[in-house]
Amino acid sequence: MRALLLEDKGKVFEMKVGTTEKPAPGKGEILVKIKATALNPVDYKTGNGGNPNWTYPHILGLDSAGIVEEVGSDVANIKVGDRVVYHGDLTKKGGYAEYGLTTAHTVSIIPEGISFEDAAALPTAGYTAYQALFYKMHAAKGQTILVHAGAGGVGGFAIQLAKNSGLTVLTTASSANHEYVKSLGADYAIDYRQEDFVEKALDITNGLGVDLVLDTVGRDNADKSLKALAFNGQIAFIAGPPNANDAISFAHPLSFHQVALGSVHESNHLREQKTLAEMGDHMLSMLQDKKINPMVEKVIPLEEVPKALAELSTRRVKGKIVAKISE
Incomplete structure (x- = not known):
């Protein structure tokens, strides 16, 4: 699959699109065909600092939206074909790729009428x-x-x-x-x-x-x-x-x-992990009712993510930048 590859820590702004192995879902996981992934400051911060759980090349990107392509064992609440958005686990490979894995109990179903780009802007x-x-x-x-x-x-x-x-x-x-x-x-x-x-x-x-x-x-x-x-x-x-x-x-x-939103993935606290889905469900409902603005200021191709992360690091960016991963 195509993915934006981080070859080593500290090389965030040098990332390039390459190919890597398509993942497969395990117990309680789903495989998502990613349509959009939002940029966040945590991307360049963790990418520059690294993480002991990573192997390289690594894939950054925490906030992804797409279509469920495959479900693992013990998944009951999500089915193939569902449109979903999720906040990923920063210790694992992320969403600047054609496919991503996440836990089924932390995702939210995207209502009809909401674009993948707008949904992806929400999580982090x-x-x-x-x-x-x-x-x-x-x-x-x-x-x-x-x-x-x-x-x-x-x-x-x-x-x-x-x-x-x-x-x-x-x-x-x-x-x-x-x-x-x-x-x-x-x-x-x-x-x-x-x-x-x-x-x-x-x-x-x-x-x-x-x-x-x-x-x-x-x-x-x-x-x-x-x-x-x-x-x-x-x-x-x-x-x-x-x-x-x-x-x-x-x-x-x-x-x-x-x-510390992202730490919940490592907490082994199921009830707290499910709050990610609860927050997502409520915010998507508000977005559908036009009570909130997703603040998407720019949509870019995957290849332009490194340049946009460098722009984000200046702390002068307004709203959200989202990468379109696939049509």
């Missing part, structure tokens, strides 16, 4: 935002949330999910992206280059602070974000924790939530 960014908001912080109508990097994948989905749930949404973004993040549902856009987001958040909330923060930027940004939190505020982080020890205070209690 969308499920991460969903998990942070609803499984970790239990976001609720009437609360305020500060979403960092709102023009990115996780941030963009978080804005939409929060707005759909009745929250007031503040987000950080460059001034060039203010109109874009507001089109996704942000009530307030803060230019992180020109404004102090803590001061702005406190000003907008009349000094109370926000109820929730989703930090996708890094440890220092998460640490600073604690100052924007209200009494009993919560922060969810995906790119490094804030200094919780210094922040813990009886007078101003806070809650801290680590979000």
Whole structure:
């Protein structure tokens, strides 16, 4: 089968399309004829760092959508011909290939009318935002949330999910992206280059602070974000924790939530693994009802993935980039 091959760690931007053996499904697995795979920062990060479970050449790509071609033993909920989308296991070969393997209990059926490209845009960014908001912080109508990097994948989905749930949404973004993040549902856009987001958040909330923060930027940004939190505020982080020890205070209690979506595949925790399908089902339903925008800004051929990942690594990309794998 055709696949984009990573010959060794650190060679992400040098990947080329080649041929490799077509996989076969084992117990509880399905073989998917992949139609589209979305790009994510985790691709170049893990590709550059490597993984002890990989053999080379390796295939990157976590978010794939396609048609089930074969099912393994003990698969009851998925059948050949189903249109599915899934978040893959980063310790295994991924979706920049004509075929991919995944576990049947973690996939979602794509409703009619939703393209493979739009479906593939959801898993890593969308499920991460969903998990942070609803499984970790239990976001609720009437609360305020500060979403960092709102023009990115996780941030963009978080804005939409929060707005759909009745929250007031503040987000950080460059001034060039203010109109874009507001089109996704942000009530307030803060230019992180020109404004102090803590001061702005406190000003907008009349000094109370926000109820929730989703930090996708890094440890220092998460640490600073604690100052924007209200009494009993919560922060969810995906790119490094804030200094919780210094922040813990009886007078101003806070809650801290680590979000690590992909680790669920190695957890052997069946109930938690099934939440991938649950999140996918809900987000696909929202997409079908036009309650969320998949934010697909560009669709590219498989050969252009390395160049697009290099572009993604600048952290200036808006929305999602998706690779069309086959017609």
